[in-house]
Amino acid sequence: MTVIEIRPHRWGWKAFESPGVEPVFPKKDQALDYAQNRACFRSGEIQILDSTGSVECTIAFNAADRKL
Numbered sequence: 376m377t378v379i380e381i382r383p384h385r386w387g388w389k390a391f392e393s394p395g396v397e398p399v400f401p402k403k404d405q406a407l408d409y410a411q412n413r414a415c416f417r418s419g420e421i422q423i424l425d426s427t428g429s430v431e432c433t434i435a436f437n438a439a440d441r442k443l
Contacts, residue, residue, distance in 0.1 A: 377419030379410040383426050411436075 380391040381403065388406035389399050392413060400406040403423075410421045411434075418437040425431045 377414065377417045379413060379419070379421045380424055381406045381410055381421065382424040382428070 377392075380389075382389050382391060384399050386399050387401040388403045389397055390406045390409045390413075391397050392410075398406075398409060400409065407421070407423070414421060414436045420436065421434040422430050423432040423434075
């Protein structure tokens with residue numbers, strides 16, 4: 376199961392997938408778009424965290440929900 380976290384960063388929003396795969400985007404929407412594209416053909420969830428590290432929102436995804 377893949378978990379991609381979107382968290383605030385001093386230069387914008389970080390999409391954390393694994394150590395070394397942590398791009399930073401100026402806007403939250405850009406980080407969310409990146410995470411959704413990276414989640415393609417996988418199972419797991421995208422977690423959006425607030426500035427305290429608490430989960431603000433969770434978006435689940437799996438291969439069964441995708442249309443060909």
